[in-house]
Every structure is written in structure tokens, then in C-alpha cells.
Amino acid sequence: MIVAQIRADLPQASKDVNPSNALSSYFPIRTSDRKNKEIFDWDTVLGFTVKNAYRKYQELDVEAFKSGVEARFIGKLVGEKFWLVLDKMYFEREGFYNIAPEFLLFKANKKQGATASSRLGDMYSSLMQDFLPTEKLNVSMNFLERELYEELKEQLKKQSGNKESKSKKNEQVIGNNEYPYLPFLTKHFQQDLHFLEEHPKYLLSKFTDFLRLYAVLYTSQLALNxxxxxxxxxxxxxxxxxxxxxxxxxxxxxxxDFGFGQLNRAMHNIFPYLAMSDSLQIPKARKQPIWKLAQQLQESPELAEKLSNYAEAFNERRGLDQKIVQTKDPLAALEQLLKLSKDEFGRGMSKHSINNEYVQTIQRExxxxxxxxxxxxxxxxxxxxxxxxxxxxxxxxxxxxxxxxxxxxxxxxxxxxxxxxxxxxxxxxxxxxxxxxxxxxxxxxxxxxxxx
Structure with missing residues (x-):
């Protein structure tokens, strides 16, 4: 029998129910983001997406990389004047980003908006799951670009030799902290990434568009499902x-009937449903989508009472005044909890505007x-x-x-x-x-x- 990943310590009394809602999986926007505009820096999102794909968890130092490149060229070229030209071309004008996808790792360095952007990068990691980039990338490079690429490999080699980096790599395997919510879209995302890998220059020119496209595909299909x-x-x-x-x-x-209006209504489920799902699951365990949780609950009817008790506590603590049914059907109990979570943000409730603003943020960002x-x-x-x-x-x-x-x-x-x-x-x-x-x-x- 499969044991459902339901927390053993679900609150039984209203005083034990945390009044704050938290969302930590399957979606990158938090309720605190709703008051901000342009919460994602798409350059940084690119960096985190590549960083997660390559399983690189430490920041790369641009200055150390630049110094290494300078040492390479000063040793091979006559005079320093030519280096000044290269410095302007590849660093002042950031031309090195256009050489190969791996150079986008530098865009993941910490700066304003990095926290939200890293969450969006994690969303793409959830779509990637066990995707691994092709080791030998088919990129056509000239002599100068090849030198920069070799120096990047040296920097990455130094990083991988760091003990802290190794332990971090063992702790954090991308894709293992969440089961895919939309397996069909995960399959396509991986397939499309592999295709783009075979056309690296096209990938570099269209990478942001690719991520923006999958942002709307993932958001819409998640909401509708x-x-x-x-x-x-x-x-x-x-x-x-x-x-x-x-x-x-x-x-x-x-x-x-099946365009924006339908999607707009469905988006109002994203925060209430995912926040409730998070509250039910074991902290730090691999998160499961609601549909997978439901499948497991069917084999664990004894959890119906626990979920019903939690519904009573939740209903009382949040002041929802809804009729709670004690049921022996775990799916009915789960449905009751999801409805309560949505009712908390329903019309006439004090938190109604919060969810409206949250949906507006999704659509804007x-x-x-x-x-x-x-x-x-x-x-x-x-x-x-x-x-x-x-x-x-x-x-x-x-x-x-x-x-x-x-x-x-x-x-x-x-x-x-x-x-x-x-x-x-x-x-x-x-x-x-x-x-x-x-x-x-x-x-x-x-x-x-x-x-x-």
C-alpha cells in the first residue's frame, strides 16, 4: 500500500492552525509579490535556469573569469593594446554571453530581484526534472571565443573541486524536490530544450522568448488542471x-468560452489550492501534486478523519463559518479542505482582494x-x-x-x-x-x- 504524504502533525484544534498562508512549491509568485512590479529580472532567470540545468550551485566570479581570460591573451598576443579591444568587446559590451549557453551561468549572480528570479528558475527546473544538457555542445567558435570557453571550463573545474560545492550538489538534485505537476508539459519542455541545444545560436537568441512562452503554457495549464x-x-x-x-x-x-475568461477564473485557484496542498504535506519531503496526493489518499482511507478534523480546525480558525462534514471518504475530505481554502479568498471575505491582486500579478509578470x-x-x-x-x-x-x-x-x-x-x-x-x-x-x- 502506498502511504500518502500527509503530515502526521496536522492541527486538530483551531488554535494550532497557523493564520498565515504559505506557498513554497509549484509556482514562483508569493502573495507578498503582489504589491511589486517587475518582480522577475529575465536575465537573472536565464542564469538560474542554466545554473540549475548544469547543476552549478556557486556563483561564478566575473572578475576572476576576466582576469583568467586576460592572462591567456596577454600570453598569446603581442602587446596589451589588443587586450583593451577584447576587453571592450567581450566584457564592457558583455559579448561573452553570446558565445555559448554556459556563459549565461554568470547571469545567476546575486543582485536585486534575484530571490524572485531564482524561484522562477526553480519552476523551470521542476519542468526539467532529470534533464541534463548535452556534454559536448555543437557550437561554432572562432579562436578568441574558444579561449574564453576554455577559461570558463577552468573556472567551472575549480568550482566543482570545492568541497562545499560537492556537498551542495549532493544535497540538492534539481527536480527531486517536486514531482512534475504537468507530466505532459515536462516531456515537451525537455524535448524542446534538447532540440534547442542542437541549435545553440538559435537558443541564445530565443532563450528568453522560450522561457516566457513556457511560463504562459505552464501557468495556464496548471490553473486549468x-x-x-x-x-x-x-x-x-x-x-x-x-x-x-x-x-x-x-x-x-x-x-x-475557453480563452482568457476561463483562464482568469481558473487562476483564482492557484494560490488557495497550492497553499492548502503545501500545508498538508510533510515539510522538506518531495512535494506531490494534488492529483497524485489524491491517488494515494484512495489507498489510505484512515486519513479521512484526520483531514476532516483539520477542516474543522481550519474553518473555525479562519472564521469561515462553513458546514463541515465528517466523512470516511478521504477524497471528499480533501475536496472539503480545498473548498475551504478557496472560500477564504471568496467574495465578501477580507482576503478576497489579496487573491485578486495575486492573479493580477500572475497576468502582469x-x-x-x-x-x-x-x-x-x-x-x-x-x-x-x-x-x-x-x-x-x-x-x-x-x-x-x-x-x-x-x-x-x-x-x-x-x-x-x-x-x-x-x-x-x-x-x-x-x-x-x-x-x-x-x-x-x-x-x-x-x-x-x-x-x-
């Missing part, structure tokens, strides 16, 4: 986007590039041409071309749904940039090529 925890392992939920060039209208029922206002229909989810081409290249991946119908299904498997009107606009877009191939007038015989 949270309420379906009884259904088991999540799958892609309908979430309709339109193209930037399109007009939105009331007649587009999928865009209206993680989804702003994909939310547009379009006349009478209001806000809609939009994917612009840059993100559309990036997604197209990722989906086609190692293939040279893909049948349009299969491309659309691959979009949907990542959480991007388009209606029939958008399909027509999408084909027009591909024709305009010249990467579509029509074998006949039939829509099934339309192929799309990648642009890299």
Missing part, C-alpha cells in the same frame, strides 16, 4: 489563443505578452509572430517539415489551441513567410517547414 485533480494525471486543457493579426468577435465561441484587449469581446489570449515561429520550430523539431494537421495537434499538446478561423490565418502567415508547401488543395496535404 488544478480543479480536475480527481481525474488523475493531467492532460492538455482547452485554452484558445488567436493570432496577433486577427480580429476577435463574439461569434468565435471557443475563443470566448508571467502572461502580459499574451494578453491583449480586443474591443467588445474584452481580453483575449494572443500569440504574436515571434512566439508563433518559435513554437513552430520547436514543434517540427528534428523533422524537416510537418503536415499542418499534425502541427496543430502538436500545438494543442503543449496547451495552445486555435479555432478554425485561426487555422486559416495561420496558413496565410506561413505562406507569407514562405515556409509552407502545398501538395494539393486539400488541407491535409499542407506541409510546414521550420525556419532554422
Amino acid at each position: 488544478l480543479g480536475s485533480w480527481r481525474e488523475g494525471k493531467p492532460g492538455p486543457k482547452r485554452c484558445y489563443f488567436i493570432l496577433e493579426s486577427e480580429k476577435a468577435s463574439e461569434e468565435r465561441t471557443n475563443v470566448k 508571467l502572461c502580459s505578452n499574451f494578453i491583449y484587449s480586443r474591443g467588445r469581446i474584452g481580453k483575449v489570449l494572443v500569440i504574436n509572430q515571434d512566439y508563433l515561429m518559435l513554437l513552430t520550430n520547436l514543434v517540427i523539431g528534428k523533422q524537416e517539415k510537418m503536415r499542418f494537421h499534425e502541427l496543430v495537434l502538436a500545438f494543442e499538446s503543449r496547451g495552445v489551441f486555435l479555432d478554425k478561423q485561426s487555422h486559416a490565418a495561420l496558413i496565410e502567415f506561413y505562406e507569407r513567410i514562405g515556409n509552407v508547401e502545398k501538395m494539393s488543395d486539400s488541407g491535409d496535404a499542407v506541409y510546414v517547414r521550420k525556419t532554422i
Whole structure:
């Protein structure tokens, strides 16, 4: 029998229930962030994402790296004047970041906003799970870039030899502190990262866009799947986007019913559900998604009483005045607790504005590039041409071309749904940039090529 990861010390009395809500897993935004703007520095997020991917836990010293590079060049080049040119090119203008993805490790150094940015980096680590970068990266470098790369390897070698670094590496295995909440998206994230690795220059030019794209995919699919925890392992939920060039209208029922409005409502579950899930689980143990917790609870009916007692204590301590049912069904008990957590932030409650502001922060910080206002229909989810081409290249991946119908299904498997009107606009877009191939007038015989 699987033992559910429910805390043995769940509070039994209202006085033992901590009045503060805490969220420490599966999402990078905290309620304290809601009063701040631009909480994420995307350069720093890049650094933490690469840092976690390469399992490097200490900061790299830019000045030590620069000194090492200078020593290399002074020893191989005549005079110091040429070094001044290189210094300006690679350090003053930060050109070394464009050599290879590993150089982005320097962006993870501590600075303002690093805490929030590291949490966002952890979100991508949760998506990566056991992903490991390819050891030998296929990057074309000139003589100068090769010297910088060799010096970076020396710096990393020194770091890996540090005893503190080794112990830290043993303590912190990226991806092991959280089971994936969205296994289908984790699979795609890993697949897309491996594809980008094979095109490192493209990766460097599109890395921020890639992370921003997956931020909205993860956020939307997490929000839409949270309420379906009884259904088991999540799958892609309908979430309709339109193209930037399109007009939105009331007649587009999928865009209206399964677009921004649906997502906005679902986002109000993120904090209450995840905070309650956190409070139920054993501290410092590997966190489990609610759907996985529910699966385990089905095999642990004896926990129903403990969860019901916690619901009574929670209800009284938070002043919710809801009717609590003592049940022998652990899933009913869990459902009751999740409803209580959501009710705490419901209309008419003192904390209602907190969750509203939290959702606004999510939309501003993680989804702003994909939310547009379009006349009478209001806000809609939009994917612009840059993100559309990036997604197209990722989906086609190692293939040279893909049948349009299969491309659309691959979009949907990542959480991007388009209606029939958008399909027509999408084909027009591909024709305009010249990467579509029509074998006949039939829509099934339309192929799309990648642009890299």
C-alpha cells in the first residue's frame, strides 16, 4: 500500500492552525509579490535556469573569469593594446554571453530581484526534472571565443573541486524536490530544450522568448488542471489563443468560452489550492501534486478523519463559518479542505482582494505578452509572430517539415489551441513567410517547414 504524504502533525484544534498562508512549491509568485512590479529580472532567470540545468550551485566570479581570460591573451598576443579591444568587446559590451549557453551561468549572480528570479528558475527546473544538457555542445567558435570557453571550463573545474560545492550538489538534485505537476508539459519542455541545444545560436537568441512562452503554457495549464485533480494525471486543457493579426468577435465561441475568461477564473485557484496542498504535506519531503496526493489518499482511507478534523480546525480558525462534514471518504475530505481554502479568498471575505491582486500579478509578470484587449469581446489570449515561429520550430523539431494537421495537434499538446478561423490565418502567415508547401488543395496535404 502506498502511504500518502500527509503530515502526521496536522492541527486538530483551531488554535494550532497557523493564520498565515504559505506557498513554497509549484509556482514562483508569493502573495507578498503582489504589491511589486517587475518582480522577475529575465536575465537573472536565464542564469538560474542554466545554473540549475548544469547543476552549478556557486556563483561564478566575473572578475576572476576576466582576469583568467586576460592572462591567456596577454600570453598569446603581442602587446596589451589588443587586450583593451577584447576587453571592450567581450566584457564592457558583455559579448561573452553570446558565445555559448554556459556563459549565461554568470547571469545567476546575486543582485536585486534575484530571490524572485531564482524561484522562477526553480519552476523551470521542476519542468526539467532529470534533464541534463548535452556534454559536448555543437557550437561554432572562432579562436578568441574558444579561449574564453576554455577559461570558463577552468573556472567551472575549480568550482566543482570545492568541497562545499560537492556537498551542495549532493544535497540538492534539481527536480527531486517536486514531482512534475504537468507530466505532459515536462516531456515537451525537455524535448524542446534538447532540440534547442542542437541549435545553440538559435537558443541564445530565443532563450528568453522560450522561457516566457513556457511560463504562459505552464501557468495556464496548471490553473486549468488544478480543479480536475480527481481525474488523475493531467492532460492538455482547452485554452484558445488567436493570432496577433486577427480580429476577435463574439461569434468565435471557443475563443470566448475557453480563452482568457476561463483562464482568469481558473487562476483564482492557484494560490488557495497550492497553499492548502503545501500545508498538508510533510515539510522538506518531495512535494506531490494534488492529483497524485489524491491517488494515494484512495489507498489510505484512515486519513479521512484526520483531514476532516483539520477542516474543522481550519474553518473555525479562519472564521469561515462553513458546514463541515465528517466523512470516511478521504477524497471528499480533501475536496472539503480545498473548498475551504478557496472560500477564504471568496467574495465578501477580507482576503478576497489579496487573491485578486495575486492573479493580477500572475497576468502582469508571467502572461502580459499574451494578453491583449480586443474591443467588445474584452481580453483575449494572443500569440504574436515571434512566439508563433518559435513554437513552430520547436514543434517540427528534428523533422524537416510537418503536415499542418499534425502541427496543430502538436500545438494543442503543449496547451495552445486555435479555432478554425485561426487555422486559416495561420496558413496565410506561413505562406507569407514562405515556409509552407502545398501538395494539393486539400488541407491535409499542407506541409510546414521550420525556419532554422
